[in-house]
Amino acid sequence: MAQQRTLARYLTEEQRNKGVITGDLKLLVDIVSRACQAISIAIGKGGLGGVLGEAGSDNVQGEAQKKLDVLSNDILLDANEWGGHLAAMASEEMDLPHLVPHRFPKGEYLLTFDPLDGSSNIDVNVSIGTIFSVLKCPDGADLSTPEAAEKAFLQPGTAQVAAGYAVYGPTTLLVLTVGDGVAVFTLDREQGQFILTQENVQIPADTKEFAINMSNQRFWEAPVQRYVAEMQAGKEGPLGKDYNMRWVASMVADVHRIMTRGGIFMYPMDSKLKDKGGKLRLMYEANPMAFLIEQAGGAATTGRQRILDIQPDNLHQRVPVILGSKNEVDRVTGYHTA
Numbered sequence: 545m546a547q548q549r550t551l552a553r554y555l556t557e558e559q560r561n562k563g564v565i566t567g568d569l570k571l572l573v574d575i576v577s578r579a580c581q582a583i584s585i586a587i588g589k590g591g592l593g594g595v596l597g598e599a600g601s602d603n604v605q606g607e608a609q610k611k612l613d614v615l616s617n618d619i620l621l622d623a624n625e626w627g628g629h630l631a632a633m634a635s636e637e638m639d640l641p642h643l644v645p646h647r648f649p650k651g652e653y654l655l656t657f658d659p660l661d662g663s664s665n666i667d668v669n670v671s672i673g674t675i676f677s678v679l680k681c682p683d684g685a686d687l688s689t690p691e692a693a694e695k696a697f698l699q700p701g702t703a704q705v706a707a708g709y710a711v712y713g714p715t716t717l718l719v720l721t722v723g724d725g726v727a728v729f730t731l732d733r734e735q736g737q738f739i740l741t742q743e744n745v746q747i748p749a750d751t752k753e754f755a756i757n758m759s760n761q762r763f764w765e766a767p768v769q770r771y772v773a774e775m776q777a778g779k780e781g782p783l784g785k786d787y788n789m790r791w792v793a794s795m796v797a798d799v800h801r802i803m804t805r806g807g808i809f810m811y812p813m814d815s816k817l818k819d820k821g822g823k824l825r826l827m828y829e830a831n832p833m834a835f836l837i838e839q840a841g842g843a844a845t846t847g848r849q850r851i852l853d854i855q856p857d858n859l860h861q862r863v864p865v866i867l868g869s870k871n872e873v874d875r876v877t878g879y880h881t882a
C-alpha cells in the first residue's frame with residue numbers, strides 16, 4: 545500500500561525540500577489544523593453536545609452570534625496562543641486583535657480567521673467551515689495594545705504567506721495554500737489526522753454553474769444584472785450555453801464546489817450594502833479565498849479591482865466578491881470596467 549501523506553509530512557516537505565515555508569509557519573498551520581479538528585468534533589456532536597443555537601450575544605459587526613461562532617473562536621485562540629509562532633490574531637468575532645499573552649513567547653506571524661463560516665447553516669445541518677489567513681508581522685510593529693496592533697494587519701492580500709479553509713461537510717476537509725499551489729487534505733477521524741487527497745488543484749477556466757443570492761437581484765448594480773440575465777438567457781442568449789445555479793450560503797461550501805468542478809461565486813455590491821462596502825469581510829473571507837482561488841488558476845475581483853491588491857484601511861472592512869473560473873470572472877469584471 546502506498547504510504548499516506550499526512551499534513552505534517554506535506555508541510556515538512558514544503559519546508560525541507562522546497563524551502564517554501566519556515567518551521568514556525570509549519571507549526572502554525574499544524575496548530576490551526578488541530579483546532580479545526582476540535583471544531584469538527586464539536587460540530588459532529590450537534591444537539592447531543594449542546595452546541596447548537598444562539599449564544600445570546602452580538603459580534604462587532606452587529607450580527608447575532610451562535611454558540612458555535614463563540615466556541616470555534618475560543619478553540620482557535622487557545623490553540624494558537626502558546627506556540628511561540630504568532631505575534632497576534634484577529635477574528636471576525638472580535639472587535640480588536642488578540643495579543644499573545646506575555647507569559648508566552650512571541651513569533652513573527654499574524655493570523656486572521658473567520659472561526660465559523662456559514663452560521664445560518666449550523667442549526668439546519670448543512671456544511672459550514674473555518675477560514676484563515678497568515679501574514680508576516682512587519683518589523684517594528686507596535687503591539688503594545690490591541691488598538692495599536694490593528695495597523696500591523698492592514699496589509700494587502702498579496703502579502704499572505706498561507707491561507708486555507710476547513711469545510712465541515714459529509715467529510716471534513718482542509719484546503720491549504722502556502723503559495724505553492726492548492727492541496728486538499730481529508731480528515732481521517734479514526735487516526736485523528738489530515739491526509740493529503742489532492743494536490744495542484746486546478747479550477748477549469750470555463751463553467752456553466754453560478755452561485756449568487758438571487759433574492760438580492762433588485763439591489764444589484766447594472767454589470768451584475770447584465771451578466772446574470774445573460775446566463776439565465778441560456779443557449780439562446782449571448783453566452784450560448786445553459787447555466788445551472790447553486791447557493792449553499794456558506795462561502796466555504798460554495799468555494800469548495802468551485803475548487804472541485806469550477807463555477808463562479810458572487811456576493812457583489814448592492815444598494816443596501818453600499819454603506820458597509822459589501823457583505824463579505826476582506827481579512828477573514830475575501831483575501832484567503834482569493835489567494836486560494838488564484839493559486840488554483842482562478843480569478844478573484846470586486847468587479848473593479850483584483851481582491852488581493854486592495855490596501856485595507858480597517859480590520860473588519862467588507863468588499864464585494866466575484867471569484868472562480870477565470871474566463872467568467874474576467875467577463876463580469878469587464879462589464880464593470882467597460
Ligand code: AHG
Pocket residue numbers: 636658660661662663664757793794795796811
Ligand atoms: P458568516 O457565517 O461567517 O457570517 O458568513 C456568512 C457569509 C458567507 O458564508 C455566505 O456566502 C454569505 O454570508 C451568505 O449570505 P446570505 O445569507 O445573504 O445568502
Ligand code: MN
Pocket residue numbers: 658660661662795829
Ligand atoms: Mn463567513
Ligand code: MN
Pocket residue numbers: 613636658659660661662663
Ligand atoms: Mn463567521
